[in-house]
Amino acid sequence: MISRPRMLLSVAGMAVALALVLTMVLVLGDEESPKPGSPAPEAGLDSLVTKFTSALSADQEYRSPKSDERRTAAAGFAALLDRRSTADLAExxxxxxxxxxxxxxxxxxxVVNEPGTERAWGMYVVDRSAPPSLVVEVPHPAFDLRTELFGVDLFRRVPGAVLLVAGAHRKADDSKADVAHEEDSVFHVVATTLxxxxxxxVQLHGFHDQNLPSTDVVLSSGATVAGDAARRAADRLTADGLAVCRAWEERCKGLEGMTNVQGKMAAAGGTVFLHVEMSRTVRESPERRANVVRALVEADLTEP
Known part of the structure; x- marks a missing residue:
């Protein structure tokens, strides 16, 4: 027969053990679940950009900004770069x-445009880890498929980069949303400011494989004169096994970007502009995407 004192000790021991188990469950639960009111984890930039571009379509609302709105945009982005008031952008x-x-x-x-309205004027991201360095442009998201992923990858590889993503499908509003060919856009205002x-x-585009079956990438300087940066990029892409059409040396079946308005603006101002057209096969391959981005980084486009 078990004595009463021993029974009391046994019951007390079980109570202590249960208390320890309950404590461990509560502690582990605290580690695995966010506390009420705690901020959600920061989404990756690729997720933010993909979510933004997935909502674009040819029949979405869009209107070109008026002249006073473009002036406000220019002032607002200049202030943003200098870490001053963003009131103009809010307006x-x-x-x-x-x-x-x-x-x-x-x-x-x-910076993200007003969602679900005709003021579909873009997404703009400024890397604050270094002074502004390279402008990475995605003028045709949701049309030149996957170019936004190239944009994010390149942005991440260059400290101080500024990423520009158009806010509408290029076919929206009877193609008035094609910011690569329309000066009356906030996208062009931001590119001009930078x-x-x-x-x-560096501006990223895509073409169908059948347009140039033997070519992976078309490189051009648009309306500007091809400088050392463009030649370095071509050499590095070739070294990575990509077939490159150099628009300054040969014709590339209308993919030279000669009518691109950001290229014309760069030519007038004497700054570097690189127009990059990639085949569908290249854009669908993560490995080739990595090769293209690495080549562009190694070309050091910030140097003329």
Whole structure:
């Protein structure tokens, strides 16, 4: 027969054990579940851009900004770059916030147009880890498929880069949303503001494989004269096994970007502009995407 004192000790021991188990469950639960009111984890920049571009379509609302709105946009983005007031951007319907990209740990400021309205004027991201360096442009998201992913990858590889993503499908509003060929756009205003500070631009496009079956990438300087930066990029792409059509040496079946308005603006201001057309096969391959981005980084486009 078990004595009463021993029974009391046994019951007490079980109570202590149960208390320890309950404590461990509560502690582990605290570690695995966010506390009420805690901020959500920061989304990766690629997720933010993909979500933004997935909402674009040829029949979406869009209107070109008026002249006074373009002036306001120019003033607003200049202020943003200099870390001054963003009131002008708010007036145009843009939201502005700071974040940190989990993939790089680098801080950025992101500017996004008013959703679901005709003021579909773009997404703009400024890497705050270094002074502004390279302008990475995606003028035809949701049309030149996957170019936004190239844009994010290149942006992440260049400290101080500024990413420009058009806010509408290029066919919207009877193609008036084609910012690569329309000067009356906020996209062009932002590109002009950045080029006015001497920054080089690289603009990303895509073409169907059948247009140039033996070519992976078409490189050109648009209306500008091809300089050392363009030649370095071509050489590095070739070294990575990509077939490159150099528009300054040969004809590339209308993919030279000669009518591109950002290229014309760069030519007038004497700044670097690189027009990059990639085949569908290249854009669909993560390995080739990595090769293209690496080649562009190694070409050091910030140097003329």
């Amino acid at each position: 145009l319907g843009f939201s502005v916030r700071d974040g940190v990209d989990p993939a790089t740990g680098r801080p950025y400021t992101i 080029a006015g500070r001497g920054l080089a631009q």
